[in-house]
Amino acid sequence: MLLETRHGEDVGAVRRKVRQPTAFSDAILRAKSGGGCPVIADIKPVSPRDGDLLGGRKPADLARTLTRAGVCALSVVTETKHFGGSLAMLREVAAATSLPVLRKDFFNSNGQITDSYRAGAAAFLLVMAATPDDRAEQLYRKGRELSMEAVVEIHTREELDRALRLEPTIIGINNRNILELEKDPGDVRVTEALAPLVPASIVTISESSLRTGREVRRAFAAGVDAVLVGTALLRAADVARGLAELAAGALET
Numbered sequence: 001m002l003l004e005t006r007h008g009e010d011v012g013a014v015r016r017k018v019r020q021p022t023a024f025s026d027a028i029l030r031a032k033s034g035g036g037c038p039v040i041a042d043i044k045p046v047s048p049r050d051g052d053l054l055g056g057r058k059p060a061d062l063a064r065t066l067t068r069a070g071v072c073a074l075s076v077v078t079e080t081k082h083f084g085g086s087l088a089m090l091r092e093v094a095a096a097t098s099l100p101v102l103r104k105d106f107f108n109s110n111g112q113i114t115d116s117y118r119a120g121a122a123a124f125l126l127v128m129a130a131t132p133d134d135r136a137e138q139l140y141r142k143g144r145e146l147s148m149e150a151v152v153e154i155h156t157r158e159e160l161d162r163a164l165r166l167e168p169t170i171i172g173i174n175n176r177n178i179l180e181l182e183k184d185p186g187d188v189r190v191t192e193a194l195a196p197l198v199p200a201s202i203v204t205i206s207e208s209s210l211r212t213g214r215e216v217r218r219a220f221a222a223g224v225d226a227v228l229v230g231t232a233l234l235r236a237a238d239v240a241r242g243l244a245e246l247a248a249g250a251l252e253t
Contacts, residue, residue, distance in 0.1 A: 022149065022169060023100045023122040023123070023147075023149065024073060024100045024102060024122050024123040024149045024151070024170065025149060025169050025170050025203040027072050027073045027099065027100050028040075028072055028073065028170075028203055028205070028225050028226045029203065029225065030072070031072035031226070032225055032226070036070070036247065037216070037220075037227075037246075037247040037250045037251055038072045038225060038226035038227070039070075039071050039072065039216075039226065039227055039228075039229055039243060039246070039247065040071060040072060040073045040074065040075050040102065040205065040226055040227070040228040040229070041062075041066040041071040041073075041074055041075065041228075041229065041230070041233055041239075041243070042074075042075040042076075042077065042104070042228050042229060042230030042231075042233075042234075043059050043062055043063065043066075043074060043075065043076050043077070043089075043093060043230070043234070044076075044077035044083050044084070044085060044104075044230055044234070045059075045077075045083065045084035045085060045089070046082070046083050046084035047083070047230075047231055048082050048083070049231075050231055050235070053230070053231060053234040053235065054234070058092075059076070059089050059092055059093050059096075060092040060093060060095070060096040061096075062093075062234075062239065063092075063093040063096040063097045064096050064097065065239055065240055066097075066233075066239060066240070066243070067096075067097045067098065067099055068240070069239065069240035069243045069244070070243065070247075071099065071243065072099070072226060073099050073100050073101070073102065073226075074093060074097055074099050074100075074101045074102070075101070075102040075103075075104055075228055075230070076089060076090045076093050076094075076101060076102070076103055076104065076121075077104045077105070077230075078090050078103055078104065078105045079104070079105045079106060085104075085105070087115060087119055090103055090116070090119045090120065090121060091119045091120060093120075094119060094120025094121065095120065100122035100123065101120060101121050101122055101123075102121065102122070102123040102124065102125060102151055103116040103119070103121040103123070103124045103125065104124075104125040105124075105125065106127060106130055107124060107125070107126060107127075107131070107139055108131070108135065108139075110138065110139065110142040112124075113139060113142045113143050113146065113148065114142075114146065116148065117146045117148055121148065122148060122149065123143075123148055123149040123150065123151055123170070124139075124143060124148060124149075124150055124151070125150075125151050125153055125172070126139055126140060126143075126150040126151065126152045126153065126166075127153045127178055128152065128153060128154050128155075128159040128162055128163050129153075129154075129155055129156075129159060129177070129178055129179055130178070130179065133162060133165070136152075136162075136166060137165075137166060140152070140166050140168070149169055149170055150166075150168060150169075150170070151170045151171075151172040151205065152166060152168040152170065152171055152172065153171075153172040153173075153174050153178070153207070154171060154172070154173060154174070154194065155173070155174045155175075155176070155177055155178065155190065156194075157193075157194065157197070160194055160197060160198065164199070168202060169202065169203060170202065170203045170204070170205065171198050171202050171203070171204050171205070172204075172205045172207050172228070173190060173191045173194050173195060173198075173204065173205065173206050173207060173224070174190070174207045174208050175187055175188055175189075175190045175191055175206065175207065175208045175209040175210070176208045176209050185209070186208055186209025187209060188206065188209065188210065188215045188218050188219055188222075191206040191218075191219045191222050191224060192218060192219075192221075192222040195219075195222040195223040195224050196222060196223055198223070203225045203226070204223065204224045204225050204226075205224060205225065205226045205227065205228050206219035206222070206224045206226075206227045206228070207227075207228040208228070208230070210227055210228075210229050210232060211231075211232045212232075212246075212249060213245065213246050213247070213248060213249010213250045213251075213252065214249060214250075216229070216246060216247075216249065216250035217249065217250045217251075217252065220250060227250075229246065232246065233246070
């Protein structure tokens with residue numbers, strides 16, 4: 001099967017030998033086909049840049065509210081040291097929603113993938129900036145064994161080239177440098193530069209540093225299929241209203 005970028009250029013003959021798990025990407029594509037604004041809501045207790053984000057709210061309650069509000073999927077940050085997350089929080093969120101859930105953390109062992117599966121995650125984050133190629137392949141393969149998708153995260157063209165060797169179903173473009181733990185400002189221009197280079201057959205997500213409807217609109221204009229938004233929603237007094245306002249701004253012409 002020839003893969004083409006979103007602008008139609010051939011990027012080589014890459015064959016998918018096995019049908020890969022698709023629960024997370026299918027949820028995105030269903031939302032997209034409905035003509036809406038596919039948003040993945042990111043639940044995390046703390047931002048190293050912005051501080052406490054939960055404000056006393058329970059993650060499970062947030063999950064239920066966001067599900068009713070119309071997000072297409074949920075993401076849970078389980079990294080403990082910098083983001084205050086936990087595997088227990090993932091279990092709570094997964095039990096509170098019928099939507100597929102992504103576990104976001106720094107993965108370096110197959111055991112973490114298995115733990116994610118047992119906690120109810122449909123997908124896990126594979127950060128190319130923090131993962132050598134041989135380890136990335138090992139983790140990706142383990143996910144497939146468990147029918148989990150990997151959101152293969154990139155921030156640079158070089159990371160995209162490495163990611164494509166995995167033949168991923170999903171690419172996540174992080175507008176920030178994850179190795180700086182969200183302390184850099186981030187810019188949707190990263191998505192605008194990289195999204196057109198991703199093969200059209202791969203579901204593409206713009207992640208992080210999306211604060212306004214206009215920025216979300218720019219990400220979609222670059223060719224992504226969904227956006228992942230955390231801080232902008234969690235800092236809203238009413239997350240459902242915040243989501244509605246973000247989606248409305250994104251769909252303005």
